[in-house]
Amino acid sequence: MIEFRDIEKRYDDSEPAVSGLNLRIPDGRITVFVGPSGCGKTTSLRMINRMVDPTSGTIEVDGRDVSRVPPHELRRSMGYVMQQGGLLPHRTVADNVATVPRLLGAGKAEARGRAAGLLERVGLDPALAGRYPAQLSGGQQQRVGVARALAADPPILLMDEPFSAVDPVVRSELQRELLRLQDELSKTIVFVTHDIDEAVLLGDQVAVFGAGGVLHQFSPPAELLSAPANDFVARFVGRDRGFRALSFQPASRIALRPTSAYDAAALASAPRFASDGSLRAALDAVLASPDGVAVATGPGGHDVGTADATDVMAALAAVRGEDGAGRVGPVPAPDGDPGSDGDPGSDGDPGSAAAEASVGGPAGRRAPGGGVADGVA
Numbered sequence: 046m047i048e049f050r051d052i053e054k055r056y057d058d059s060e061p062a063v064s065g066l067n068l069r070i071p072d073g074r075i076t077v078f079v080g081p082s083g084c085g086k087t088t089s090l091r092m093i094n095r096m097v098d099p100t101s102g103t104i105e106v107d108g109r110d111v112s113r114v115p116p117h118e119l120r121r122s123m124g125y126v127m128q129q130g131g132l133l134p135h136r137t138v139a140d141n142v143a144t145v146p147r148l149l150g151a152g153k154a155e156a157r158g159r160a161a162g163l164l165e166r167v168g169l170d171p172a173l174a175g176r177y178p179a180q181l182s183g184g185q186q187q188r189v190g191v192a193r194a195l196a197a198d199p200p201i202l203l204m205d206e207p208f209s210a211v212d213p214v215v216r217s218e219l220q221r222e223l224l225r226l227q228d229e230l231s232k233t234i235v236f237v238t239h240d241i242d243e244a245v246l247l248g249d250q251v252a253v254f255g256a257g258g259v260l261h262q263f264s265p266p267a268e269l270l271s272a273p274a275n276d277f278v279a280r281f282v283g284r285d286r287g288f289r290a291l292s293f294q295p296a297s298r299i300a301l302r303p304t305s306a307y308d309a310a311a312l313a314s315a316p317r318f319a320s321d322g323s324l325r326a327a328l329d330a331v332l333a334s335p336d337g338v339a340v341a342t343g344p345g346g347h348d349v350g351t352a353d354a355t356d357v358m359a360a361l362a363a364v365r366g367e368d369g370a371g372r373v374g375p376v377p378a379p380d381g382d383p384g385s386d387g388d389p390g391s392d393g394d395p396g397s398a399a400a401e402a403s404v405g406g407p408a409g410r411r412a413p414g415g416g417v418a419d420g421v422a
């Protein structure tokens with residue numbers, strides 16, 4: 046576990062970059078730091094591996110105060126991926142990745158073999174291994190950056206806006222790839238972004254920062270969407286948070302109709318959604334259907350029933366009727382902010398409801414069957 050205790054960081058006499066930060070980052074999960082520009086996300090991330098030292102307070106990793114650990118030793122246990130990949134321009138892709146095992150004492154052949162395995166793992170075409178970074182696309186460079194960060198097999202991965210410089214399609218691919226990798230590797234990942242959609246998609250836990258490096262909320266994404274801690278978080282999450290929250294409700298709540306009730310020809314071309322996916326993906330399929338009817342598929346890909354908008358809304362109404370964590374909405378509109386665009390700028394509300402920074406219960410990242418990954422992209 047990574048624990049921030051009463052952390053403050055001041056670079057100079059101006060407003061603190063981070064203030065009063067108390068946070069416990071769980072092992073084996075993805076924790077996302079999100080917030081508008083300049084709110085201390087990168088500073089907080091860099092204090093974990095001592096690229097930046099706090100002005101006061103302590104950070105512990107597995108109970109060890111990081112200020113007592115030599116930075117080079119600390120960084121061996123933490124991979125770091127930055128926005129531009131941070132690759133060495135005069136070394137080939139394979140050498141960029143093999144450098145880390147070489148530094149850790151592996152022989153040349155072993156390091157090369159490990160690099161090839163890692164590049165395959167992050168989905169990079171082996172034919173690109175001999176190229177130089179400048180000969181790769183932005184998305185390919187980021188894959189190499191992730192492979193390099195994983196080369197020492199560190200338990201912790203720090204990722205600073207790793208996908209922000211690539212186009213939306215590649216970004217979505219990289220996000221899915223990261224979730225797939227994480228299912229295999231279960232690293233403790235701390236991921237910085239200013240994009241709330243990315244935070245909600247990737248995070249098991251999401252920390253929302255505001256002006257002056259104040260933490261406003263630390264919650265699983267479903268809770269962030271259904272119960273923002275204050276007006277600042279509500280504005281940051283955006284007006285369509287109710288729709289986004291559908292990503293966390295299972296499509297299995299829909300009472301499906303038999304496929305035999307519909308015209309076979311219309312059925313063949315109707316959009317599909319996974320019956321074990323999310324309500325959001327189901328609603329999307331229904332809305333995309335010319336006839337307003339979508340077909341649910343089972344785990345083997347075969348058709349198991351159909352649904353229309355009424356069926357999806359009935360499932361939603363059932364969810365909304367329930368108490369507790371399954372709540373989708375409604376969420377009270379933030380005072381005086383009828384037209385939020387999801388980016389509250391720097392007009393945070395540091396004095397409002399204190400951020401709850403303890404880590405509770407199991408994370409609720411995705412609806413059963415990984416439906417969110419499809420639904421949010």
Ligand SMILES: Nc1ncnc2c1ncn2[C@@H]1O[C@H](COP(=O)(O)OP(=O)(O)OP(=O)(O)O)[C@@H](O)[C@H]1O
Nearest residue numbers: 056057062080081082083084085086087088089239
């Ligand atoms: N080396 C530095 N010297 C002085 N001030 C700094 C330094 N690094 C960051 N800051 C200031 O600290 C504050 C927080 O910066 P930080 O980079 O942590 O924010 P951020 O939330 O990651 O922003 P962005 O999303 O724009 O990357 C900002 O006001 C920034 O100007």
